[in-house]
Amino acid sequence: MKRRQQGILTGMPFMTNLTSRTFIDDTGRKLYVATPPTRIASLAPSVTEMLFALGADEQVVAVTDFCDYPPGAGRKPKLGSTKPNIETLVALKADLILAPRAFIDSTVIAKLDSLKIPTYILEAKTIEDILSHLHTIGRIVDRTPAATRLVAEMRNRIQAVKQRTALLSRPRVFYVLNSEPLMTVGPGSFIHQLLELAGGSNIGGITGQPYPRISIEDVLKQNPDVLIFPAGPSEGIPEQEQRQWQRWSTLNAVRDKRIYRIDSVLMDRPGPRIVDGLELLANYLHPSAWPPSSPAAQ
Amino acid sequence: MTGPHHLETAPSSSPAGEASPSDPLVTVLAVHHRLSRRWMAVMGILATVTVLLILLCLRVGSQPVDLIDMVHTFSHIIVPDRSQTDVEIGETILLYVRLPRVLLALLIGASLAVVGVALQALLRNPLADPYVLGISSGSALGASLALSIGVGHSLVQQATVPFWAFVGGIAAMAVVYRIALSGGRLPVHTLLLTGIIINAVLSAVILFVTSILDPTKLFRMMSWLMGNVPSPDFATLGILAAYAGVGILLLLRQAGNLNLLALGEESAMTLGVDVERVKKTVFVLAALLTGAAVSVSGMIGFVGMVVPHMLRMTIGADHRFLLPASALIGGCFLMISDTMARTLFAPSEIPVGIVTALIGGPIFIGLLMTHTARMNV
Amino acid sequence: MIVSPSRPAEQAFYLDRVCFDYRHGPRAAESPHGGTLFRKLTFSVVAGEMLGVIGPNGSGKSTLIKLLAGIVRPCAGAIHVFGRDAGSLTRNDFGKLIAYVPQEFLTTFPFTVKDIVLMGRYPHRKADWLSFWGWEREADFQATAQAMADLNLLGIADKSVHEISAGERQRTLIARALAQEAKVVLLDEPTAFLDLKYQVDIGRRLYRLSRERGLTMIVVSHDLNLAGQYCDRLLLLNHGTLIGLAEPPAIMRPEVLESVYQCRVLVDHHPETGRPRVSLPGDIAGT
Numbered sequence: 028m029k030r031r032q033q034g035i036l037t038g039m040p041f042m043t044n045l046t047s048r049t050f051i052d053d054t055g056r057k058l059y060v061a062t063p064p065t066r067i068a069s070l071a072p073s074v075t076e077m078l079f080a081l082g083a084d085e086q087v088v089a090v091t092d093f094c095d096y097p098p099g100a101g102r103k104p105k106l107g108s109t110k111p112n113i114e115t116l117v118a119l120k121a122d123l124i125l126a127p128r129a130f131i132d133s134t135v136i137a138k139l140d141s142l143k144i145p146t147y148i149l150e151a152k153t154i155e156d157i158l159s160h161l162h163t164i165g166r167i168v169d170r171t172p173a174a175t176r177l178v179a180e181m182r183n184r185i186q187a188v189k190q191r192t193a194l195l196s197r198p199r200v201f202y203v204l205n206s207e208p209l210m211t212v213g214p215g216s217f218i219h220q221l222l223e224l225a226g227g228s229n230i231g232g233i234t235g236q237p238y239p240r241i242s243i244e245d246v247l248k249q250n251p252d253v254l255i256f257p258a259g260p261s262e263g264i265p266e267q268e269q270r271q272w273q274r275w276s277t278l279n280a281v282r283d284k285r286i287y288r289i290d291s292v293l294m295d296r297p298g299p300r301i302v303d304g305l306e307l308l309a310n311y312l313h314p315s316a317w318p319p320s321s322p323a324a325q
Numbered sequence: 326m327t328g329p330h331h332l333e334t335a336p337s338s339s340p341a342g343e344a345s346p347s348d349p350l351v352t353v354l355a356v357h358h359r360l361s362r363r364w365m366a367v368m369g370i371l372a373t374v375t376v377l378l379i380l381l382c383l384r385v386g387s388q389p390v391d392l393i394d395m396v397h398t399f400s401h402i403i404v405p406d407r408s409q410t411d412v413e414i415g416e417t418i419l420l421y422v423r424l425p426r427v428l429l430a431l432l433i434g435a436s437l438a439v440v441g442v443a444l445q446a447l448l449r450n451p452l453a454d455p456y457v458l459g460i461s462s463g464s465a466l467g468a469s470l471a472l473s474i475g476v477g478h479s480l481v482q483q484a485t486v487p488f489w490a491f492v493g494g495i496a497a498m499a500v501v502y503r504i505a506l507s508g509g510r511l512p513v514h515t516l517l518l519t520g521i522i523i524n525a526v527l528s529a530v531i532l533f534v535t536s537i538l539d540p541t542k543l544f545r546m547m548s549w550l551m552g553n554v555p556s557p558d559f560a561t562l563g564i565l566a567a568y569a570g571v572g573i574l575l576l577l578r579q580a581g582n583l584n585l586l587a588l589g590e591e592s593a594m595t596l597g598v599d600v601e602r603v604k605k606t607v608f609v610l611a612a613l614l615t616g617a618a619v620s621v622s623g624m625i626g627f628v629g630m631v632v633p634h635m636l637r638m639t640i641g642a643d644h645r646f647l648l649p650a651s652a653l654i655g656g657c658f659l660m661i662s663d664t665m666a667r668t669l670f671a672p673s674e675i676p677v678g679i680v681t682a683l684i685g686g687p688i689f690i691g692l693l694m695t696h697t698a699r700m701n702v
Numbered sequence: 703m704i705v706s707p708s709r710p711a712e713q714a715f716y717l718d719r720v721c722f723d724y725r726h727g728p729r730a731a732e733s734p735h736g737g738t739l740f741r742k743l744t745f746s747v748v749a750g751e752m753l754g755v756i757g758p759n760g761s762g763k764s765t766l767i768k769l770l771a772g773i774v775r776p777c778a779g780a781i782h783v784f785g786r787d788a789g790s791l792t793r794n795d796f797g798k799l800i801a802y803v804p805q806e807f808l809t810t811f812p813f814t815v816k817d818i819v820l821m822g823r824y825p826h827r828k829a830d831w832l833s834f835w836g837w838e839r840e841a842d843f844q845a846t847a848q849a850m851a852d853l854n855l856l857g858i859a860d861k862s863v864h865e866i867s868a869g870e871r872q873r874t875l876i877a878r879a880l881a882q883e884a885k886v887v888l889l890d891e892p893t894a895f896l897d898l899k900y901q902v903d904i905g906r907r908l909y910r911l912s913r914e915r916g917l918t919m920i921v922v923s924h925d926l927n928l929a930g931q932y933c934d935r936l937l938l939l940n941h942g943t944l945i946g947l948a949e950p951p952a953i954m955r956p957e958v959l960e961s962v963y964q965c966r967v968l969v970d971h972h973p974e975t976g977r978p979r980v981s982l983p984g985d986i987a988g989t
Contacts, residue, residue, distance in 0.1 A: 093539050205545050207486070208553035208674065234673045240548075243556055244388055244418050245672035267485075274558060277417045295541070361837040449810050581835045585821055588807050595771050596882070597797030597825040642811040645835050 053150035063169035070126035073298035151297035192226030200227040201251035225308035257291035431656035438655020441629030446583040454630035459523030464619035467493020494616025551676040552623040580644040712749040720779035739942040754929030757939035797825030801879035822881030849880035869900035954978035
């Protein structure tokens, strides 16, 4: 079977009707992928998780150093940390590269284009974007049924959270992104959306910026009911620092001992596990809505 | 300021045998006589200004505090109000957040400015600042490595970012000292060159560390490096105050030596200064103070470079005036900058280094222009 | 050839077989010789005399002055200052006995003339924990004011050193040395960068001050004639060797000077003072 040229379409007027194998990525570039790619390179942990969740793990030939989930991903050949090694990509004979916009710069994209390696750029701003990415990637790798199932399941779980917390009052929550300087999340960041979706009221919202520095004075003034610390083996705020927060005894969160740690990868990777993060958050924020016996409370 | 002397026949206190008590001679004596009293007057004024500014900075913030509330709060410290079981949020903010932060800004600003003056005299170079000898890069590297491994920020416990930053600074000091030392002496030009090279090398290493970090850590590291004045608890503040206080006092003691050193090492030697010992002492003290300042608050620029110049232009080059004045004015400068950093875009904060640059720069330029204008008249 | 003065007098300096080696000195890299400069140098300086140190470039004049000032130390031999071994004196003791006027000084910082002259009082300060720095006292101000008056600096006392002329800067340095109230003043080419008027002016002042205050002055000079005019004795150096230490007529002789300076010179007498006067050979512009 003749292999049709895979590559980037130029916006020629007579090609305006899109075929089913033409995709537009989040930066507006058009990609024509004739057959489902068999050698996919992932440039971000979120992408790796999505590919594995869709069952396309066999087609993944390279991942970044930080791709650690699921366990199989760790065994794939590595591409490096942030700046992808183009030579390796070429040597791998990758026929699709999936990268989030923040992890790749225009010079690299230009180089890949000139080498005729199809590159699809992702930029997820909302949870809805993640779901649509799963759909699109499912189409590209020809795993549409799996994608549909996964997205439906995720939607259900999100809906469940919404329902359970809809009528409950929203606790004020403060997410300690960084300690010194003190930073939190606000509108425009994923975590902010998750906090709000989980039925909380993110104090960082008053700043109007996605990753603002904030003064402890304002945190004291706003008096959050819940404090959330990102935690994890290589990231997050260490234990002793969380203990330092005990000195702010005026905070409701400290008084009521509602200080929680959450695995940061569940919060900042725009992939399938974001729903796990959402459920955990909702559990912390509204413990009463999840009876101890339910699976989500584990 | 050694102002113009006016011709007045002051009651002459010159003893018999004086050449000729001409008017200028007597007046020179009269002006000079008050040197130590002038010192007390100048320092008194600056100290008063400092206290007033502290009160002002305590008032200002995302949550403004009235003077009356301040008085109440402070009186509660002296006479605890047992009737209140909960401490009010306003009091918490004032006493436990703002007060330590303002005082820490004062300490750090004082340290940086004093070190700036001392190094400018030591290196006989008006371009010197606390970061020129490479200590700050060592601290930054220590902090970067600590942050990349994922240690914490609290100032009291071991294995924290400030601890490793301090270790890094001391290591850099030892390396620079060892390289620059030749034949038991510390030649000033070698010291400067070594500092510059160490800065360059360590900066490259820091860049390397940033290139292999994942984005979250990178973000944290960059944020730390940009400079920030934290709000320590009082125990920590006390320790830092004692440390900085002793360091600054020991540097103040060298003021007379620095005067002489600034005119050349040979002259200083013949006037009785143990030049090598003074150089080594000043170097070590400067490194210890800078290392501590950077460990606590990251790299805050402008204070150590511009405040010495501003003061030299207004009160003269005598280090007995310049050093203590720099401590007070440097402290005020950082205090005000930090207050602006936390207030201008409340509830957000901006890195304090931006404010020090944006207000320090224009003030300095203004002074420079009036100064040169006066000299050209 | 060393000619001692006619009557026995107190010795301001006595150098006893002093050796100085650039390799061990602080400025080893800068030496034009790269090796030993002084070998077993021995001579004495009479208290109260005006001694001129002359010699070609690289003969060691500046280094000799620095040895006398205590800025560098000899590798072997001893220097006695008013009978005491220089090695046993502290820097402060040195500062009270010996004043040093360098060729020029750095003007990085805007000290005033007054500030600089006042610094000459540093060796006399009493610094203890109570007074911290040892603020200057009455006597210090008196000495400073007197020194400034002697060198006509009162009018510019409050000016920054950046604003004054080279001659005024030099006078400031000399005033600082005077304010020190030391017994010896060492001057390293004090008139090197000055106009004729200032050369004469400073020469005059130095002579007068030396006589008035009974100071021992040792002046390094490039200018043979100037030195010959007002010095009691001249010390002639060549490549670190003491060629002669005697009164000007004995040193400023054609055969002596020619062998040292490698140049033909004419020596006659100054019409006003009778002191020797050196003139350049007449064949510069052709025979």
